[in-house]
Amino acid sequence: MTSWEFPGSDPIDLDISLPAGSIAITAEPTEVTTVSLLPSHSGRGAEEAVAQVRVEYHAGRLEIFGPKHSGLRRGGFGFDLTVKVPAGSRCAVRTGASDIACLGVLTSLAARTGSGDVTAAVVSGAVHVATASGDVWLEEAGGEMNANTASGDVRLLRAGGDVAVTTASGDVQIGSAQKSVSARTVSGDVRIASVASGRAELTTVSGDIAVGVAPGAGVYLDLASLTGSVTSELEPSDESGEVGEADLDVKCKAISGDVRVTRAVAADAR
Numbered sequence: 370m371t372s373w374e375f376p377g378s379d380p381i382d383l384d385i386s387l388p389a390g391s392i393a394i395t396a397e398p399t400e401v402t403t404v405s406l407l408p409s410h411s412g413r414g415a416e417e418a419v420a421q422v423r424v425e426y427h428a429g430r431l432e433i434f435g436p437k438h439s440g441l442r443r444g445g446f447g448f449d450l451t452v453k454v455p456a457g458s459r460c461a462v463r464t465g466a467s468d469i470a471c472l473g474v475l476t477s478l479a480a481r482t483g484s485g486d487v488t489a490a491v492v493s494g495a496v497h498v499a500t501a502s503g504d505v506w507l508e509e510a511g512g513e514m515n516a517n518t519a520s521g522d523v524r525l526l527r528a529g530g531d532v533a534v535t536t537a538s539g540d541v542q543i544g545s546a547q548k549s550v551s552a553r554t555v556s557g558d559v560r561i562a563s564v565a566s567g568r569a570e571l572t573t574v575s576g577d578i579a580v581g582v583a584p585g586a587g588v589y590l591d592l593a594s595l596t597g598s599v600t601s602e603l604e605p606s607d608e609s610g611e612v613g614e615a616d617l618d619v620k621c622k623a624i625s626g627d628v629r630v631t632r633a634v635a636a637d638a639r
Contacts, residue, residue, distance in 0.1 A: 374401050376400065385452075483502070532548075557573065561581060
């Protein structure tokens, strides 16, 4: 194992670019930033591949860049990377086939991967994730969140800012959303346990849509499904007559899926 240490307790900017393997990031109170790197598989040339990874720290910025031609497509090596940074750090990751796991509290996260999953605990600011076939799982996003995946699922427990999700065949599940939500999927389901304000624009072709409206929020509904059922369990007094007059505008469109709107309960928002 090759390792590095960089003293300092203030949040840093972390920039990672690796071809494949696994990436684990922990953001917690610490007096030193640490980096540990291993080849994902032992064998001839493994140590040489690790030596080609560039790790540089300067003025609050840590860069970890792998060799350009060490990806699996060329018979090269993947890397298992573990990084511990001060809480509140900002993180950007680019990888071809690595799973990305973030623990602790980050200020921002930008992740792009081809086939890996992206998971994170708490990001107090903006989150931008793009993956082709991986899943996205996030406990809490304090700022805006944008997630794009082709065949992966997207799950977010708590959203403090606007949310925009696009997926082709994956499901979208959001626990509690305080602001606007846009979710588009072709064959996946969309479920929002509780949304409080702004605009919820949810679209699917063959999946189902279920939305819970936060307690006390007035809502304007625009619901449609070509061949599926459309159901609203709200009381007439909960609904506003015109778009823009209510606390929340809900627009749900499906082709063959069902659409259901309910009043959220406290258990949904936890």
